[in-house]
Structures are given as C-alpha cells and as structure tokens.
Amino acid sequence: MADDKTPPPAPRYEPFSAFYLHPSEGTGAVISPILLKGDNYDHWVKSLSNNLRAKNKLGFLDGTILQPDVESADYDQWNIVNSMLVAWIFNTLHESIQSTVPFPNTVKVLWDDLRDRYSLRNGPRVHELKNKISDCKQRGRSVCEYYGELRTLWGELASALKLPSCSCSAAPEYVVLLENEKLHQFLIGLDSTKYKTEVASLMDPLPSISYAHGKVLSAERHQAVTAAHDTRPDAVGFATNAVAQGRDQAKLAAVSGDSRVCSHCGVKGHVKDKCFELHGYPEWYQGRSRGRGGRPAPRGGSIGRGRARGGFAANVGSSNYTGASMINEGDRSSTPTLSDNQFAKLMASLNVQQSASSTPKLHGKMNNDDWIIDTGASNHMSGNVDLFIDLHDISSSTVGLPNGKNTIATKEGRVKLSDTLILDDVLFVPALTCNLLSVSQLLEK
Secondary structure (H helix, E strand, O other): OHHHHOOOOOOOOOOOOOOOOOOOOOOOOOOOOOEEEEOOOHHHHHHHHHHHHHHOHHHHHHHHOOOOOOOOOOHHHHHHHHHHHHHHHHOOHHHHHHOOOOOOOOHHHHHHHHHHHHHOHHHHHHHHHHHHHHHHHOOOOOHHHHHHHHHHHHHHHHOOOOOOOOOOOHHHHHHHHHHHHHHHHHHEEEEEEEHHHHHHHHOOOOOHHHHHHHHHHHHHHHHHHHHHHOOOOOOOOOOOOHHHHHHHHHHHOOOOOOOOOHHHHHHHOOOOOOHHHHHHHOOOHHHOEEEEEHHHHOOOEEEOOOOOOEEEEEEOOOOOOOOOOOHHHHOOOOOOOOHHHHEEEEEEHHHHEEOOOOOOOOOOOOOOOOOEEEEOOOOEEEEHHHEEEEEEEEEEEEEOOOOOOEEEEEEEEEEOOOOEEEEEEEOOOOOOOEEEEEHHHHHHO
C-alpha cells in the first residue's frame, strides 16, 4: 500500500521543449542589451522577441502556450517558466519604467500592458517613419553608418505597414518596385559632392540596392586612400610661421654682402650712381607721400596673396638693383619680418631690375614672367610652364592657393631668372596665376 502514496516522478523536459530551463538560467539574467525607455519600443520588442524565440519561449507571450490545469503535470513547470520570463522582461526595462510596472500573475499580461502603453498606433507610426526616411541623409557620415540607419527605418516601416503577402504573377514586379524605391532613397541621401559620378552611373539600368551600396562603399574607400596621399604637407604655400620668419630675418641681414652706403641719401645697399633721388623715380613712385627720411614712399610695394604675408612683385632681370629703402610704414605693415634695408639687400642679391627705364609691374597688372618675393611661401612655385628649363614628375604635394582652396603640384623643375641666377626645385602649380619666390628657400641655398 505504501507504493500507492508515492508521488509520481517529476516530468523531464527536453532542451527543445518550451518548458525547459537550463540550470545556468536565473532570474538575474539579462537576455537583451536594449533597455525599454519608452520611445524605443519597436527596437526593444524586436530584440527581445528574437531572443525569446531562440529560447522557444515566445509562446508564453503571444498566448499560444496557455496555463495548464492545476492537476496537470506541467502546471508547476509552467509557473516556473512564467515567473522566469517576468523577471527577464523586468530586467530589460529602464529604471524609470520599472517603478511603474507591477508584477503581474502572467507574463502575457505584462507583455500586453507594455505594448498598449508604448507601441504607437500604425497611422502615426507610419507617418513618423516615412518622415524619418525622407530626412535621412548621409551628411558627412560613413556610407555604412548612413546605409545602416536607412535599413533600420525600412525594417520598422515594413513591420508597421504589415504588407499583405501576394502570390499572383505580378508579385515579382511589385517586389522590384519596392526595391527600386529603396535604391532611389539611398542614392538621393548620399553626399552629392563626393558621389555624384557613382550616382549617375547607377541610374540606368537600376541595380540592386546591395550592388549600389557596394559600389559606393568602394568609392568611399578609394577617396580615403587618395586623401591620405594628398594631405601630405610636402609643400604648402602661403602659410606664415612667425618663428621661422624670425630666424629668416636674422639670416636675411647677411644675404647681401653689399655694405656700400650711398653718399647722397645715406642708405646702405646702393651707391650714388644708382640713387633714385638723383636719377629719377620709376612710374610707381610718382605723386606719393613722403616716406621716412624725407624720401618718397612707394605705392603697392607689398602685394598680399591669400594667407601669405608680405609678397613683393618685381621684374626679374639681368641688370643690377638701383634703389634701396623705398617702403613706407603703410606698405611694410603686411611684412613685419622684413626691414626696409633687408628687403633692399635681398633685391640686390637677386639682381632685380628696378631702373627707371624698365617697365614697373607694381600697380596690380602682372605678366607671366613677374615674380612675387614671398616671405611666407615654403617653396618657389610657378604656374607658367614656359619658364621652366626642365621638368620632372614628383609625388603629389598639396599647395594652398590665395583663395583659400588647395591644389596639387605634380612636377618640379628649374627656372632661369638670369644668366647668373637659376632657381632649383621650383614647383609647377598649373592653378597658380603668379610666380612665387620663396625667401626661406633662397636662404637655405
């Protein structure tokens, strides 16, 4: 009779059973990294549903697994699994929501309550998603990040619309129309300045969205590689460094060995036979106010070029320099690192032709053989290929232009200024509309 009072053994559940719980699974487990904060319900419910489906527990939430009778052998195990699911879902709620959720008797009640509170109705949700899709643009982000956001929005829209399935003969065409719509949305949102060529090439015939994404991604990688080569600071003109210019100023004082002093005006760098006060001033000196020491001050002695500070334009010829100390305070303000005497010595060392008989070029109109002496340019550079006596290819170097934009120099060569003066390592910059004579490069020679 004792055998009649022995309770039946507890049922054993196989791992594929909805009632099975692994020994390592406890109430403190977090089965989804996404916390429900209220406005992210769709994202949260997708992640949680997928994880519970993997554990074969989704039937407890959608009502397909009902509570068994009290007399059933599965009743106790159902209660265990039900309580475990309530704890798991509670662990995925933000603390601001946890305090508003009472522990229910069944997990389905909790699941339905959260859906009713935080799930938007289809109409407003569809409107919100369509608005987000139309506003989704790349805006400087990576292609992967932009495309990933679009795919997420497309998926949420498909869930909200609940499109009916179709098995008629027109179904494949309908699918193609939907895919083409996504393709256009993707291409329209791309940064047009970067991918204009790729977008145009994908218009006819229309490829799949996956192919278009792959092609644009390849273009992005190619641009990144090209930019890495183009941004090397090999030679950047018009970048002034005050410290470097201070060092150059000290060197510049010794550029010219001409220590002669004019017996007429008392200025170093020329002699009486070349003094402008005795032999006449060039056209660009006429009608000027008196400068320091009672001498006329020049007009436009300095020519600002973009970010370069202190460029001076002059014809480079074979005759000797004939003037000195001819820059007034107003004109010298753009080149604070060069004193008048230092500039005079530099011009003398270059044999710059400034005689009254020559045609001066300091009034804004320049020829292709005019050169600007620039204390800020890091390299000699020219945009006139006819000035070079030889040219050879070099690695691409970025050069800053006066308008603030950058261009590329791909060639370098030599330029003959006179029979006794040849410039080496001159960059050929096709986009440059003037010729720059780098003071720092001259001082290094």
